[in-house]
Amino acid sequence: MNTDQSQLPILIVVIPLLFSLITPVVGWWKRQWCCPLVITALALSLISSVGVAYRVVVDGPVSYYLGGWEPPWGIEYRIDHLSALMTLVLTFISLLAAIYSKRSIERELPEREPSFYCVFLLLITGLLGIVVTGDMFNLYVFLEIASLAAYALIAIGEKGAAFSAFRYVIVGTIGACFYLLGVGYLYIVTGSLNMADLSQILPQLHHSRVVLVAFGFLLIGIAMKMALFPLHIWLPDSYTYAPSAVSALVAPLMTKVGAYVMIRIMFSIFGPVFSIEIVPTTTLLTSVAAIAILVGCIMALAQVDLKRMLSYILVAEVGYIALGVGLANRNGLTGAILHIVNDAFMMACLFFAVGAVVYKTGTRNIYQLKYLHRRMPFTMGALVVAGLSVIGIPPLCGFFSKWYLILGAIDGQQWPFVVVLLASSLLSAILFFRVIDNAYFDHIHARNGDLHHESVISPPERMEIDEAPLSMLVPTLVAALGIVVLGVSSMKIISTMIQHAVPVSF
Amino acid sequence: MIRRQDSIIITTLTRLLTPFIQLFGLYVIMHGHSSPGGGFQGGVILGAGFILLAISFGIDEAKQRFSEGLIAVFSSAGVFIFAGIGLLCLFLGANYLDYGILPVVEPRSLGMLGVEIGIGITVMAVMISIFRDLLTFE
Amino acid sequence: MDLLISHFNYFISICLMMVGLYAMMAKMNLVKKLIGMNIFQWSIILFFVSTGAKHGATIPIVEAGHSHHGAEVILQASHYVNPLPHVLMLTAIVVGVATTGVALALLLRIYRTYHTLEEDEILQKMR
Numbered sequence: 001m002n003t004d005q006s007q008l009p010i011l012i013v014v015i016p017l018l019f020s021l022i023t024p025v026v027g028w029w030k031r032q033w034c035c036p037l038v039i040t041a042l043a044l045s046l047i048s049s050v051g052v053a054y055r056v057v058v059d060g061p062v063s064y065y066l067g068g069w070e071p072p073w074g075i076e077y078r079i080d081h082l083s084a085l086m087t088l089v090l091t092f093i094s095l096l097a098a099i100y101s102k103r104s105i106e107r108e109l110p111e112r113e114p115s116f117y118c119v120f121l122l123l124i125t126g127l128l129g130i131v132v133t134g135d136m137f138n139l140y141v142f143l144e145i146a147s148l149a150a151y152a153l154i155a156i157g158e159k160g161a162a163f164s165a166f167r168y169v170i171v172g173t174i175g176a177c178f179y180l181l182g183v184g185y186l187y188i189v190t191g192s193l194n195m196a197d198l199s200q201i202l203p204q205l206h207h208s209r210v211v212l213v214a215f216g217f218l219l220i221g222i223a224m225k226m227a228l229f230p231l232h233i234w235l236p237d238s239y240t241y242a243p244s245a246v247s248a249l250v251a252p253l254m255t256k257v258g259a260y261v262m263i264r265i266m267f268s269i270f271g272p273v274f275s276i277e278i279v280p281t282t283t284l285l286t287s288v289a290a291i292a293i294l295v296g297c298i299m300a301l302a303q304v305d306l307k308r309m310l311s312y313i314l315v316a317e318v319g320y321i322a323l324g325v326g327l328a329n330r331n332g333l334t335g336a337i338l339h340i341v342n343d344a345f346m347m348a349c350l351f352f353a354v355g356a357v358v359y360k361t362g363t364r365n366i367y368q369l370k371y372l373h374r375r376m377p378f379t380m381g382a383l384v385v386a387g388l389s390v391i392g393i394p395p396l397c398g399f400f401s402k403w404y405l406i407l408g409a410i411d412g413q414q415w416p417f418v419v420v421l422l423a424s425s426l427l428s429a430i431l432f433f434r435v436i437d438n439a440y441f442d443h444i445h446a447r448n449g450d451l452h453h454e455s456v457i458s459p460p461e462r463m464e465i466d467e468a469p470l471s472m473l474v475p476t477l478v479a480a481l482g483i484v485v486l487g488v489s490s491m492k493i494i495s496t497m498i499q500h501a502v503p504v505s506f
Numbered sequence: 507m508i509r510r511q512d513s514i515i516i517t518t519l520t521r522l523l524t525p526f527i528q529l530f531g532l533y534v535i536m537h538g539h540s541s542p543g544g545g546f547q548g549g550v551i552l553g554a555g556f557i558l559l560a561i562s563f564g565i566d567e568a569k570q571r572f573s574e575g576l577i578a579v580f581s582s583a584g585v586f587i588f589a590g591i592g593l594l595c596l597f598l599g600a601n602y603l604d605y606g607i608l609p610v611v612e613p614r615s616l617g618m619l620g621v622e623i624g625i626g627i628t629v630m631a632v633m634i635s636i637f638r639d640l641l642t643f644e
Numbered sequence: 645m646d647l648l649i650s651h652f653n654y655f656i657s658i659c660l661m662m663v664g665l666y667a668m669m670a671k672m673n674l675v676k677k678l679i680g681m682n683i684f685q686w687s688i689i690l691f692f693v694s695t696g697a698k699h700g701a702t703i704p705i706v707e708a709g710h711s712h713h714g715a716e717v718i719l720q721a722s723h724y725v726n727p728l729p730h731v732l733m734l735t736a737i738v739v740g741v742a743t744t745g746v747a748l749a750l751l752l753r754i755y756r757t758y759h760t761l762e763e764d765e766i767l768q769k770m771r
Contacts, residue, residue: 068604
């Protein structure tokens with residue numbers, strides 16, 4: 001057995017894949033062993049990614065040749081600082097989501113747990129493969145694995161789920177086909193599919209029209225997968241009607257992986273010189289991102305359904321990351337990468353909490369959550385922490401990423417985006433205070449329709465704590481704790497990992 | 507709901523042709539690495555042979571020959587063979603899917619043959635499964 | 645006119661792509677949208693494979709006499725068509741088939757819930 005540490009990069013991807021095949025077979029034999037197997041697989045993957053991240057921080061980027069063939073003839077797995085950070089975040093959040101899903105799936109899909117967990121692990125395999133690989137076509141394969149698993153998982157929800165998933169299929173397939181077309185153009189003109197090799201060959205071809213078209217197709221394809229405005233139409237419906245365990249896994253992770261691919265394409269393959277000076281990507285990207293932030297926040301204000309509101313907030317968060325990438329200076333890109341990490345934790349905590357509320361009360365309507373802080377104090381506490389982080393209050397993590405984004409906007413002398421970022425914080429404050437208000441108090445005018453008489457009645461005397469089950473509560477609290485820990489240790493994360501991920505020329 | 511065909515020509519021809527279709531599918535899988543063909547193509551041919559059987563003889567009889575549990579076992583087994591060969595290479599000391607380290611006569615050629623067989627089994631099982639699900643719809 | 649004839653494979657794949665895109669956008673029936681998506685994917689696959697072709701080149705199969713058991717024969721790589729796009733497109737075809745399978749299963753579920761496959765009727769029922 002080759003116990004050399006150099007085999008860890010492949011184990012990150014292969015362990016969930018193998019367990020996704022073992023789980024249905026074991027599950028048909030004994031159903032109770034499904035969830036422990038899934039948790040084992042993700043824990044092993046987390047340990048491998050911690051090992052690889054340690055090696056990357058100490059030694060520098062790690063390369064792994066699949067099949068022993070050297071690049072550019074073979075497929076190469078290349079883990080540098082950005083990839084290591086992404087694998088850590090992905091494995092940790094998916095482990096939390098797996099622990100969370102046990103009770104939720106028992107209630108929503110009683111007889112089909114083995115198949116559910118098989119597709120669950122395949123989705124995680126696809127996402128991990130996207131961030132680990134260093135080959136353009138291999139990325140397409142993993143992207144499609146993750147997308148197909150996501151289509152299937154989203155479709156098992158409630159009444160509107162199948163149609164929303166069909167819409168997601170159409171839009172997602174167009175996006176993946178555009179990505180494939182971009183890879184094809186690059187292959188025709190350079191003859192290589194390896195990312196490191198392309199970054200060496202492409203500078204000589206900067207003024208070729210084929211490279212320009214390839215860049216356009218790649219970015220539009222990835223924007224469709226990432227739900228960047230105006231290609232975000234599939235996102236609110238899909239994430240609202242999906243089961244709670246599925247939206248807890250898919251919502252924090254899929255759009256962030258799309259943002260990772262965009263950063264790779266723009267800065268690692270095509271290089272900052274091409275992306276900023278030759279093609280005015282940054283002006284286009286920043287304007288689109290600013291509109292995304294505003295549209296996301298404003299549409300979230302109009303929602304009554306709690307999960308739909310969170311989906312629109314997710315559209316706004318993707319806008320933040322795209323804004324940071326588009327600003328194209330050191331502070332902006334640092335803010336964008338930090339926001340990828342922070343937003344994964346924030347969205348995970350929010351969707352966990354909302355799923356727990358649905359599990360216990362059966363409703364997602366904001367105006368029907370009364371005195372929830374008495375019945376489910378810990379869940380509402382986690383919701384409040386995550387909400388404060390989305391607004392951007394120190395020392396929670398959301399503050400630090402927004403701080404770097406605003407610094408980046410100021411560095412680039414782009415004052416409208418500073419205004420947009422501050423306005424979105426205000427809008428998020430309105431959004432979350434509305435939820436907290438409805439959950440913590442019970443106003444008379446909400447019941448009588450009498451708008452003039454607004455007083456707060458005191459809650460009934462005895463309201464026991466009817467908290468969510470432990471396997472759903474612990475991931476929520478761990479995610480909330482993670483938000484606080486990430487906020488406090490932001491500087492450490494930036495100095496060890498993110499500052500090596502930003503291109504040197506910034 | 508597909509019922510058994512009334513015409514005797516169709517049923518007899520199908521009965522005669524199916525072994526040859528399956529043999530051809532196996533031939534395409536085996537010769538994948540040195541002529542046009544391979545795992546996916548051979549798997550589709552094998553699956554198409556079964557679909558021909560289902561169309562001619564009715565879905566009930568076809569369901570008897572391939573139960574749902576068997577389909578699940580076949581599809582998992584195929585991917586297991588592929589991932590398992592890769593893991594075997596990992597255990598023997600080389601990188602994942604590095605066939606050169608296998609202790610057989612022509613390691614790279616036989617390693618590729620092994621994964622092609624795995625792919626063929628999985629593709630056949632998935633084709634049959636999709637067809638079954640589309641038909642057992644009420 | 646020269647451009648049309650010399651790069652005719654590009655124009656054909658663009659036409660197919662636009663047909664697929666039109667079907668996805670303008671048709672109301674969900675199965676027709678699915679077929680449009682299929683046409684879109686296959687046009688890209690055709691385009692890729694056509695870029696590997698060369699004048700006077702043969703298929704990338706080594707003949708029986710050239711096996712490594714026999715005598716050492718030096719192969720000229722320029723005699724053969726580029727096999728890499730073929731291999732990549734095999735994977736893309738499999739991905740297309742899998743996506744079609746998933747989409748068909750989704751259509752079955754939609755039909756079971758709404759008893760229709762027209763998009764405007766489904767949207768009305770969803771309100």
